Amino acid sequence: MALLEIANITKTFGGLKAISDVTFSLDKGRIVSIIGPNGAGKTSFFNTLTGIYKPDSGAITFNGKSLLGLRPDQIAARGISRTFQNIRLFADMTVIENIMVGMHVHYKQSALAILFRLESFKKEERESEQKALRLMKYVGLKNVENELAKNLPYGAQRRLEIARALAADPQLLLLDEPAAGMNPQETEDIIQLFRNIRDKMGITILLIEHDMRVVMNISEDICVMDYGVKIAQGTPAEIRNNTRVIEAYLGRGAVAGQHEEKMQ
Amino acid sequence: MVSSYFKELFDKVNQGPLAYILITVHVIAGTYLVYTEPRSNLAFLVLITSFMSLYFFQADVRFKLFVGAVLALVIIPVVGVRNIFYLEVIFQISVFAALALGLNIVVGFAGLLDLGYVAFYAVGAYLWAFFGSQQFYVLHYAPGTQPSDLPFLLPGDAFYMFLLVGVVIAGLTGILLGLPVLRLKGDYLAIVTLGFGEVIRVLANNLDKPLNFTNGPQGITPIQRPTMPDFAVDWFNTIFSPLVGHPISPADMYNLMFYIYALIVIIVIIFVTRRLDDSKLGRAWTAVREDETAAIAQGIPLVRMKLTAFAVGASFAGVMGVLLAASRTFISPESFSFMQSIGVLTMVILGGSGSIPGVILGAAVVTTLNLQVLQGFSLYLNELRQSDAVIPVINFAWKDLSTQLDPAKYQKLFFGLILILMMIFRPAGLIPAKRRKRQVAPEESK
Amino acid sequence: MKRFLRYINVYELIRPIGQLLTFSVGSAALMSAIVVALALVLDQTAVGVHLMDKLNVTVFNYTLSNLPQVVIDGLTIGFVYAAIALGYTMVYGVLQFINFAHSEIFAVGAFVGVELLIFLQSAGVLAGASLFMAYAYLLLAIIMGMLAAGGLAVAVERIAYRPLRGASRLVPLISAIGVSFLLQDVIRLVEGLTTGQFNRIMPTFGNFDERIIFGKLSMGASKLVLGISIKSIIVIVVAVLMLVCLNYLVNATRVGKAIRAVAQDMPTASLMGINVNRIISLTFLVGGLLGGAAGVLYALKFTRIDPFVGFFPGLKAFTAAVLGGIGNMTGALLGGIILGMLETFAGSYMGIFTMGAAGSEYKDIFAFGILILVLIFRPQGLMGKNVGQKA
Numbered sequence A: 001m002a003l004l005e006i007a008n009i010t011k012t013f014g015g016l017k018a019i020s021d022v023t024f025s026l027d028k029g030r031i032v033s034i035i036g037p038n039g040a041g042k043t044s045f046f047n048t049l050t051g052i053y054k055p056d057s058g059a060i061t062f063n064g065k066s067l068l069g070l071r072p073d074q075i076a077a078r079g080i081s082r083t084f085q086n087i088r089l090f091a092d093m094t095v096i097e098n099i100m101v102g103m104h105v106h107y108k109q110s111a112l113a114i115l116f117r118l119e120s121f122k123k124e125e126r127e128s129e130q131k132a133l134r135l136m137k138y139v140g141l142k143n144v145e146n147e148l149a150k151n152l153p154y155g156a157q158r159r160l161e162i163a164r165a166l167a168a169d170p171q172l173l174l175l176d177e178p179a180a181g182m183n184p185q186e187t188e189d190i191i192q193l194f195r196n197i198r199d200k201m202g203i204t205i206l207l208i209e210h211d212m213r214v215v216m217n218i219s220e221d222i223c224v225m226d227y228g229v230k231i232a233q234g235t236p237a238e239i240r241n242n243t244r245v246i247e248a249y250l251g252r253g254a255v256a257g258q259h260e261e262k263m264q
Numbered sequence B: 001m002v003s004s005y006f007k008e009l010f011d012k013v014n015q016g017p018l019a020y021i022l023i024t025v026h027v028i029a030g031t032y033l034v035y036t037e038p039r040s041n042l043a044f045l046v047l048i049t050s051f052m053s054l055y056f057f058q059a060d061v062r063f064k065l066f067v068g069a070v071l072a073l074v075i076i077p078v079v080g081v082r083n084i085f086y087l088e089v090i091f092q093i094s095v096f097a098a099l100a101l102g103l104n105i106v107v108g109f110a111g112l113l114d115l116g117y118v119a120f121y122a123v124g125a126y127l128w129a130f131f132g133s134q135q136f137y138v139l140h141y142a143p144g145t146q147p148s149d150l151p152f153l154l155p156g157d158a159f160y161m162f163l164l165v166g167v168v169i170a171g172l173t174g175i176l177l178g179l180p181v182l183r184l185k186g187d188y189l190a191i192v193t194l195g196f197g198e199v200i201r202v203l204a205n206n207l208d209k210p211l212n213f214t215n216g217p218q219g220i221t222p223i224q225r226p227t228m229p230d231f232a233v234d235w236f237n238t239i240f241s242p243l244v245g246h247p248i249s250p251a252d253m254y255n256l257m258f259y260i261y262a263l264i265v266i267i268v269i270i271f272v273t274r275r276l277d278d279s280k281l282g283r284a285w286t287a288v289r290e291d292e293t294a295a296i297a298q299g300i301p302l303v304r305m306k307l308t309a310f311a312v313g314a315s316f317a318g319v320m321g322v323l324l325a326a327s328r329t330f331i332s333p334e335s336f337s338f339m340q341s342i343g344v345l346t347m348v349i350l351g352g353s354g355s356i357p358g359v360i361l362g363a364a365v366v367t368t369l370n371l372q373v374l375q376g377f378s379l380y381l382n383e384l385r386q387s388d389a390v391i392p393v394i395n396f397a398w399k400d401l402s403t404q405l406d407p408a409k410y411q412k413l414f415f416g417l418i419l420i421l422m423m424i425f426r427p428a429g430l431i432p433a434k435r436r437k438r439q440v441a442p443e444e445s446k
Numbered sequence C: 001m002k003r004f005l006r007y008i009n010v011y012e013l014i015r016p017i018g019q020l021l022t023f024s025v026g027s028a029a030l031m032s033a034i035v036v037a038l039a040l041v042l043d044q045t046a047v048g049v050h051l052m053d054k055l056n057v058t059v060f061n062y063t064l065s066n067l068p069q070v071v072i073d074g075l076t077i078g079f080v081y082a083a084i085a086l087g088y089t090m091v092y093g094v095l096q097f098i099n100f101a102h103s104e105i106f107a108v109g110a111f112v113g114v115e116l117l118i119f120l121q122s123a124g125v126l127a128g129a130s131l132f133m134a135y136a137y138l139l140l141a142i143i144m145g146m147l148a149a150g151g152l153a154v155a156v157e158r159i160a161y162r163p164l165r166g167a168s169r170l171v172p173l174i175s176a177i178g179v180s181f182l183l184q185d186v187i188r189l190v191e192g193l194t195t196g197q198f199n200r201i202m203p204t205f206g207n208f209d210e211r212i213i214f215g216k217l218s219m220g221a222s223k224l225v226l227g228i229s230i231k232s233i234i235v236i237v238v239a240v241l242m243l244v245c246l247n248y249l250v251n252a253t254r255v256g257k258a259i260r261a262v263a264q265d266m267p268t269a270s271l272m273g274i275n276v277n278r279i280i281s282l283t284f285l286v287g288g289l290l291g292g293a294a295g296v297l298y299a300l301k302f303t304r305i306d307p308f309v310g311f312f313p314g315l316k317a318f319t320a321a322v323l324g325g326i327g328n329m330t331g332a333l334l335g336g337i338i339l340g341m342l343e344t345f346a347g348s349y350m351g352i353f354t355m356g357a358a359g360s361e362y363k364d365i366f367a368f369g370i371l372i373l374v375l376i377f378r379p380q381g382l383m384g385k386n387v388g389q390k391a
């Protein structure tokens, strides 16, 4: 059984169909990419999956249970974590606090334990601090635990967002353009990080990405969207040669050349 | 430029024994001045600013605690009973500090702008006013028509129980109001809470019919106080009357008692606030404040977290309301106006939203501004009016100064100015909130 | 002349009048039907008996004989709310920001207009003025109130809001609350220092207090007087004129197009070469002008003003804006009219219908009840589109 199954979801804004009858399934332990031109509906797809948007119709099942009607926090508690296209950290909190917020769904501390600083509370706090530190190291952040998130450089902020998402121990990690704005070296590192997350932590990854180096390099499966419609799905080799996909990109005039280049 | 120079200078003195000496000198100077000049506002300001020395200078925590305790438990009671106005100022500072701490949870931590915060204060106050007075037996009388020999519903000592009841009922009111409105976006929430504040005030004004719950605009009086054991007065007099210079009356002792109770409540509130802040709850509040969408995607239930913040903040106001009703023995709707809510908000913004020492400082500054600086200024203007003095260059006789120019009546103007200026020049407040630095212990071997 | 007329978009002149008419008649009819039905029911209950004992009329007759006046009053105040609500809604549309100080902009307009008339009165020109001159003076007062309020609104934006653009949402809102408080006391101070008192009374002049009686209907024991005071007519006419002008400005001119562009997407509008700061200033100016005029009209209708006069009308107008759908101008008109009606009906009939348990003293908080209900059940308002939050 697939980890995530999406059947015929549609989401409209006024007259605009941001997602149109998309069906999609994702097996456990895979790395899959969603690509498509700007405005294709990729982010909306993530937002629908995580409960921020309610789909007009269709079904979403995760681990065999429907996610429809659940609030975003309930969906997060089911094991889906995400990052955002334009980084959304808790700017005025420290790095380590950002990650500790990520663990929210796992905390057991009760009001009593909090007020009277019971041993159980202290232990849990200590452990989550240590876990946060491990995650920082894992994504490549060093000695910045007490920095405010807003003071980190751009690349580090992207990493912190990933660490925060990992803190919830998700089964599925959704990454929205994680390599945007990174230089080749950083991109290389982050590809390695994603492989690691999947291989060592066993977390399934679904990512939206424009950078074809990342997409072709890492994905086992690629889903292509255009105007809210899923126009193709397949391995990188299949997608490279899919005429509809090439048309979708080539049809875009000015940006076409650039995209074609990237796809080679 | 200038400020960095001062900061350097401050850092230079703020170390080693010099800091201890400065603290001690400030406290002693303040005490001496107030003791010798019991009517001087300035002397009193010197004394209470010694709390700031205590906060800003670096010294051993035990030393600070000791000096703080001497200040709060010996010096202030003694100078307070010598000039009861000082005690009143300190009491009001304490009450407002507690309110500001409560609002700070809602505005500072969770980022929810509550413009009707004193409604919860009113709930606490009217709760004890109703149960701790004759009002229960006045239900069927229109205001002013009741016989004077009605019994009291509960004994005065039920006050202690009602401190807890106030916490619970105000907290529940917070949840009840919050449930429908906390889904709203921030700025709508502000207007709705403002509306709620008005609703409570209008209810207090008009629920004298069909059944007389609140006695309308006249307010409820007398409200009972807890009994004062005789030994407390004797005991205080044996220890302190040489310092005070005369034995004190039970009435003064009541003022002292409520001051001490207010202090206890504040200490409990600070304790609760700090612990909540440093837990999953406080982190979730701050996360919600920083970015709701990111917070909910992290698994934080928005509405529940906001409700908790609302309830905790409300309960602090509730307990202070009960205390206020008992200490004043009289309450009326006037004390719970929109202006009071904005006053408390001003304290939070001025001091630094999210910062515990900040909002206490804010409460102290705004309250002294109201009670001492503005009123002092008004008195001074009055004196000038009565004199024959003339402003030299423009040849303006003080006598002709309009009596409308009475600074004490222009609190709104100052609240407004403070809010605007702080937002433009120092939005984080006088003492900005700081995030705690964590020293993470090295990994334990398993 | 003909060529000039070609440039006038007649449709945009007629459309708002049609809307106003529909909204007024619709809400008046609906509210009347509700109270009349209620009255009929209540006549069968203790309420009917009680009223019969006290005033010797049935609830039905009582309700009906007051109805024309209640409708007129509701409309009058409804148009005033609509004019204020437009100020909130336009600013919100452009900046997504509640201009909390708008209520004091309104108050300043009222004070400037009233002070001008008081000055004219003390100069002796009002007393002997011909009817024509009386109207001219009133118009002058309205215009001065508008100019003062418009200028103040622009200044406030420049000083207290613009430096805060881009900060988190609560920051400009808190600043706006500060401005509101500051202005209240500044009005009080200025009035106190210059006139020695801060409750001001609108001078009586002209024929504004007279009533035009259309006719009388006898309804069993009681008489139904169909009439309207000239004041109310003035308020309604001036408000309608302003609303039509505003609608024209926003929907049929280049500047209006720029305003709508900025409201829709500020960065893009700025890229298209629109001077966003100018448009924002203009928005505050227009909102201020409307608010100032509403202030003078309010003073004309209710006669007495004080420095806090803006508080409740401001809150109610904001409620009206939310009720109609904030950011939506037609919505503000609808919301203002509905709110004015609801409030007047409630204030007039609640006391009778509840046997005095809850009467007009709850009128002022009635609006909040509506606000909360709207926000819970239809947060986008009656005419707003439901826009999901972006992530």
Ligand SMILES: Nc1ncnc2c1ncn2[C@@H]1O[C@H](COP(=O)(O)OP(=O)(O)O)[C@@H](O)[C@H]1O
Pocket: A013, A016, A017, A018, A036, A037, A038, A039, A040, A041, A042, A043, A044, A045, C387, C388, C389, C390, C391
């Ligand atoms: N909350 C929203 N309200 C209105 N339109 C939206 C909203 N979110 C997305 N859209 C529209 O849906 C379309 C798809 O957007 P998006 O999912 O962000 O595309 P992508 O991530 O593929 O670039 C765009 O036309 C966008 O304007």
Ligand SMILES: [Mg+2]
Pocket: A042, A043, A044, A085
């Ligand atoms: Mg996107």
